[in-house]
Amino acid sequence: MDEDLPRAHIKRLVKHKLSTLDNVDAKGQSFEPNIQKEALTAYGECAKIFIHYLTATANDVCRDHKRSTISDADVLAAIEECDFGELVEDVRATLDAFRDAKRTKKARDAEAKETRDEGDDDEVEKRDDGGGGDGGGDGAA
Secondary structure (H helix, E strand, O other), X not given: OOOOOOHHHHHHHHHHHHHHOXXXXXXXXXXXXXXXXXXXXXXXXXXXXXXXXXXXXXXXXXXXXOOOOOOHHHHHHHHHHOOOHHHHHHHHHHHHHHHHHXXXXXXXXXXXXXXXXXXXXXXXXXXXXXXXXXXXXXXXX
């Protein structure tokens, strides 16, 4: 399968990185560089090649450990093996932030479920008490 990465994501990543760099022309004035469509295509192809290479290397690491599921540790080891060790700490920090966000969401969802369940218990109590305020009789005196 030969799918292209979303051009809008690539453009956003490139523009974000360019915004962090000092872009000064020959006269010393700042400017925002433009990106040709062909350059975005080249970035996309490079990203796909890097992903394929990293995946193959992570798969090798995984198989060397006699496992069939690639883990984040395998990807980090593959990054090191591909001589991109300087990226490991940034990737690890991103993974930690992802895990923290996941834990926070899980705790928030559990709290919301507990609150909903307590509300459902209150509804059951109202129904069990008769709920109509007439003492639960049939209305005949």
